Amino acid sequence: MTDVLALVDDPALMASLRRVAAASDRTVGETVTTPSRRTWLDAGLVVIDRTAALACAQQLPRRGGIVLVTAGGADLPDWQAATAVGAEHVVGLPDDEVELLTVLGTAAEPDAGGGHVVAVLGGCGGAGASTFAAALAWTVAAFRRSAGALLVDGDPLGGGLDVLTGIEDRPGVRWPGLTVDRGRLSARTLRDAVPEWLPGLGVLSADRESAAEPAPAAVTAVLDTVRRSGDLVVCDVPRSRGPAAEAMVAAADLTVLVVPARVRAALAAGRVAGWVAEQNTNQGIVVRGPAPGGLRGRDVADVVGLPLITTMRAQPGLAAALERGGLRLGRRSPLVHAAESVLDVLTGPEPGSRWAA
Secondary structure, three states: OOOEEEEEHHHHHHHHHHHHHHHHOEEEEEOOOOOOHHHOOOOOOHEOOHHHHHHHHOOOOOOOOOEEEEEEEEEEEEHHHHHHHHEEEEEEEEHHHHHHHHHHHHHHHOOOOOOOEEEEOOOOOOOHHHHHHHHHHHHHHHHOOOOEEEEEEEEOOOHHHHOOOOOOOOOOOOOHOOOOOEEOOHHHHHHOOOOOEEEOEEEOOOOOOOOOOOOOHHHHHHHHHHHOOEEEEEEEEOOOOOOOHHHHHHOOOEEEEEEOHHHHHHHHHHHHHHHHHHHOOOEEEEEEEEOOOOHHHHHHHHHOOOOOOEEOOOOOOOOHHHHHHOOOOOOHHHHHHHHHHHHHHHHHHOOOOOOOO
């Protein structure tokens, strides 16, 4: 299938389109005659000029994903042609090449569907939510491999998930460097832009030089883009209420509270669950040991008032490992076992796996 079918007669417009297509890593099929019905319908995106738009409107069926390009600003005949062919965008070139770049980056991508968003929060301070969020993304990339994943840092004051994962020296975009144009992103461009932790696993981290939280519109665009591509998004959400945190929670298919097995932690988690429920009622808890007072996971779940997904014993040597190069997990890790239980709730168990709660 051709990424972009071009029906443009003007050499200057065609040159502009070729530049934009090269920048967005799209292949262009060029023709100056009316294409066949199959070629027309199979193209991921159609870029067309006024003359071709009028001809195709008469000879070919309606379809989505059409962009009409003009030399400079569009006039009334251009808009009439766009209406006749059902164009979704009218772009004047070369002035609006950036807009065309965004359109090519998004509209020509297949919508795979089937992706999910998980929001992970600490029920109290120091609960280990950031570590568990990272473990959840690691488990998908290292052990499930059925989809890619993106680990998203929602806490600009948290020190950066790139440090927790040990990839702070790897080049790539952090939140302040991410540009979202009109609420749209390309999944391919996003995957290529962020640092890679494991094959198929990217990390969109906060930047230690900026304490500003990401804009809610940018958060929504990132989550929607990755979900549409069929991958998993794991959001490390701060307990402090803010527009970005609320956008992550509202978009989540499942919100997971990590709660230590302590009385005060359970009481604090109940309050966090209350404000989360204002955005999203699909919640569950992971109870983390040790339990100095002997609290069981179900006891904590009863106090918090949420379903228990699983319990998790302490990970031996975790603090030292995080100081010596970032999180790395084996198949038998307690964090991985707990992450598998969350993924089973979200997407169903892998063949041969067992419900761990």
